Amino acid sequence: MTSTQELLEAVNRVKKSINTAKEDEKNAALEAMAEQLLAHTQVILQANQKDMAASKGKISEVMLDRLFLDEERIAAMAKGIRDVASLPDPIGEILEETSLPNGLQVLKKRVALGVVGIIYESRPNVTSDAAALALKSGNAVVLRSGKEAYQTAAAIVAALKMGLAQxxxxxxxxxxISDTSRESSYAMMKAKGYLDLLIPRGGAGLIQAVVENAIVPVIETGTGIVHVYVDQAANQDMALSIIRNAKTSRPSVCNAMEVCLVHEAIAEEFLPRLQETLVTERKHLGLSPVELRLDAEASRLIKGQVAKETDFDTEFSDYILAVKLVSSLEEAVCHIESHSTHHSDAIITEDSQAAAYFTEQVDSAAVYVNASTRFTDGGEFGLGCEMGISTQKLHARGPMGLKEMTTYKYIVAGNGQVRE
Incomplete structure (x- = not known):
């Protein structure tokens, strides 16, 4: 087994071949990668079946769904690579151009970061998405998959490398990285001089470990304690439709709703409808009902499990929803600002002033008015796919596409000027 250090050294020896590649070369590489991914569909599916079999009983059904691949999902991964290829190349863009009084010409030019490391857990599509975004933005990339998805990731990377070889x-x-122990993760966190950026994608524990231990630059991504506030001026039919989508379409993803705040003025009418939508109707349809964890006020109106204080600070990634009543828009915003991970938060309201207040006061990467938080996604935002959702403010925020995978440098041209 090749060591993590040996892989880091290997990628640095060849990084210039991608750092300085032309747009047509990168696009040709991405097309070849997509073709090889499709050509090796059955090999990848066989590897995925092994991962699925090894993980059953060890991770939740929701997380197993994240791990699972079929032909349709592999086709979507290939399409994601091709979507990235079709995007404009950010490398070489002139961000600013200045002529100084002394005659110097100063260009601020967009360039690749160099070598990017990604530590992620059980989503196989991250393997192809990360590779496509890194290479199109001119970066070499080192991937470290979770052990649950390693065989799938290895089969995907083998196919992508066959494409690059052409x-x-x-x-x-x-x-x-073939070592899925904690030691390989820590080796990446300490890889100063080998990695220009490290991005963790996964649960709160992984992200916290990387942020606390890395000595290389890190972008914090992913953890989503996502709120939907149903205002007293909400269209309740719209609110129920949005909540159904935000909570149940894919509860394991970071843009899925975890907390529902409801204005007390409409709670007596709205909460029974919420319970009917998320619990009763889903049972009748043979779907997993949502477990409602209710604060004291909500518990007086509908049945459900009594919420603990920690439930309002938990990314469940499952069919669980914490519900709290608030007395005002201001209280809703205060709760969000105290408990949010600043990922995605939404208000449902017909009151334009309430919407304006919410969007100004809630300090999250994506703030929604009358729409599902499930749209916080690179593909949905027109970025092709994403490297992750940054919940910090430097150097990227929100869905990270191609431009977020770049930096810049100054090119200064003169004709003999010296500083006095």
Whole structure:
């Protein structure tokens, strides 16, 4: 087994082949990668079946769904690579151009970061998404998958490297670490001089470990304690439709709703409808009902489990929803600002002044008015796919697409000027 350090050294030896590649070379590489991904569908599915079998009984059904691949999902991964290829190349963009009084010409030019590391858990599509975004933005990439998804990730990377081997870009610009122990993660966190950026994608524990221990630059992503506030001026039919989508379409993803705040003025009418939508109707349809965890006021109006204080600070990633009544828009915003992870939060209201107040006061990467939080996604935002959802403010925020995977440098041209 090749060590993590050996892979880091290998990728740095060849990084210039992607850092300086032309747009047509990168696009050709992405197309070849997509073709090989599709050509190796059955090999990837066989590897995924092994991961699924090994994980059953060890992770939840919701997390198993994140791990699962079929032909349709692999086709979507290939489409994601091609979508990235179709996007404009950000590298080489002139951000600013200045002529100084002394005659110096100063260009601020967008360039690749260099080598990017990604530590992620059990979502196989992250493997192809990360590779596509990194390579199109001119970066070499080192991937470290969770052990539950390793065999699937290895099969995907093998196919992608076969695509790269057909191009001018070295296949070694894409690396997958074979060691899935904690030691490999810590090796990446300490890889100063080898990684220019490290991005963790996964649960709160993984992200916290990377943020606390890394000595290389890190972008914090992913953890989503996502709120939907149903205002007293809400269209209740719209609110129920949005909540159904935000909570149940894919509860394991970071843009899924975890907390519902309801204005007390409409609670007596709205909460029974919420329970009917998320619990009763889903039972009748043979679907997993949502477990409602209710604060004291909500518990007086509908049946459900009594919420603990920690339930309002938990990313459930499951069919569980914490519900709290609030007396005002201001209280809703105060609760969100105290408990949110600043990922995605929404208000449902017909009151334009309430919407304006909410969008001004809630300090999250994505703030919604009358729409599902499930749209916080690179593909939905027109970025092709994403490297993650940044919940910090430097150097990227929200869905990270191609431009967020770049930096810049100054190019200064003169004709003999010296500083006095």
């Amino acid at each position: 191009t001018n870009i070295s296949p070694d610009c894409l690396q997958l």
